[in-house]
Amino acid sequence: MKTRSRLNRTNLTAALLAAPMLLLAACGKEGASTEKAADAASSKDLVKVVYWHSMGGEMAKTVDKLVSDFNSSHKDIQVEAVYQGSYDESLNKMKASMDSKSGPSMIQVYEIGSRFMIDSKAITPVQKFIDMEKYDVSQLEENIAGYYMVDGKLNSMPFNTSNPILYYNKDMFKAAGLDPEKPPATFEDVAKAAKALTKDGQAGASFAIYGWFMEQLFANQGAELLNNGNGRTSLATESQLNSEAGVKALTWWKELVDSKVALNLGRKTDDTKKAFAAGQIGMMLDSTASLRGIVNSAEGKFKVGTGFLPKPSDAKEGGVIVGGASNYILNNKSEAEQKAAWEFIKYLTAPEQQALWHINTGYFPITKKAYEQPSVKENLAKFPQFQTAIDQLHATKLNKATQGAVMGVFPEARQITENAIEEALNGKKSPKEALDAAQKEITAKIQQYNKTVK
Known part of the structure; x- marks a missing residue:
């Protein structure tokens, strides 16, 4: 009896000790399943934006920096910047991809490609997103936005601009x-x-x-x-x-x-x-x-x-007419992908990002408030010659001649x-x-x- 009793106690103790372990194991499995489910949901909710650009050398590093900063601050969108060679090379690659969905979500195109991009019927004009959320275009430099305004709408968002x-x-x-x-x-x-x-x-x-x-x-x-x-x-x-x-x-x-x-x-x-x-x-x-x-x-x-x-x-x-390029959103992608591309475009247009872009590349800020950024003021003090460029841009009266040919x-x-x-x-x-x-x-x-x- 004593022996049997001792065995029962031993079994009971083992069972009592095992119970929490089993519970922990069960919780562990449930936790792992929950984490996997969360990861799957997170991966499912993540929208990828493929961005084709033509900025080589040091400018490519600045593009990568802007993309990295955006991705860090937007957990639901992942932008992948892909250098596609010269403007001509990139545009030719886009033309080749138009019959499939192998092309980008958005693409940087030089200013002289504007008429082709409109006629290609391959784009969703950014004006659609501007109208949807009443985006304030008055923050943009008029003489820069003016070039890309065709048929009464902004078809793309200016990016790198010079004269x-x-x-x-x-x-x-x-x-x-x-x-x-x-x-x-x-x-x-x-x-x-x-x-x-x-x-x-x-x-x-x-x-x-x-x-x-x-x-x-x-x-x-x-x-x-x-x-x-x-x-x-x-x-x-x-x-x-x-x-x-x-x-x-x-x-x-x-x-x-x-x-x-x-x-x-x-x-x-x-x-x-x-x-x-x-x-x-x-x-x-x-x-x-x-x-x-x-x-x-x-x-x-x-x-x-x-x-x-x-x-x-x-x-x-x-x-003078602005030169450079702008960013277009392609219309053969899902609505979610196009909206995500628009979020990235807005990010690039903000004063802080335009200040970074301007200082590292020498291109004009397309947003007026970028000039209020301390970094831009310091850069202008270092390169006072740039004031000529700013003054010339602002002295230009916008008309059909200065808007540029299309x-x-x-x-x-x-x-x-x-x-x-x-x-x-x-x-x-x-x-x-x-x-x-x-x-x-x-x-x-x-x-x-x-x-x-x-």
């Missing part, structure tokens, strides 16, 4: 008896300054053969590059490249080269920048996005001055324009002859494109 300014060597100006604090403002002023600067193996100026510069010289004269309100009133059907504004700009450019006060260094802006940094030329045109690099390359050698894009002394009221064949048109400039500068054709031929070729391409759209 061209005149860069000049202040030390060369001083040595030539010119006022280093007074940059030339007109075609005539540039010609005079270039003449004074040309000596001792140095040339007064050099402008890269870049179609963007010609487009800007049109806008700065208040002239439209295309008919039908620069393609904004209705689809453009003709180029106006050979109009008075074009002939005047190219004649001035050619006269500078012919009189040997300006060098023709070809199409690469990098070659012009190298010559400027080496003190071989006194003036050049380049993007505001290049400002930091240009100032840094001259450090310890000479001081860099900046001025507005020059124009003829008798020009009509004009200004056409579906813009990349090809720019190449044709560069061919014409090259022919004129090399003496193969007069400026008028070169532009007449280019105008016909571009017009033919526009009309062919319009037929495919219809």
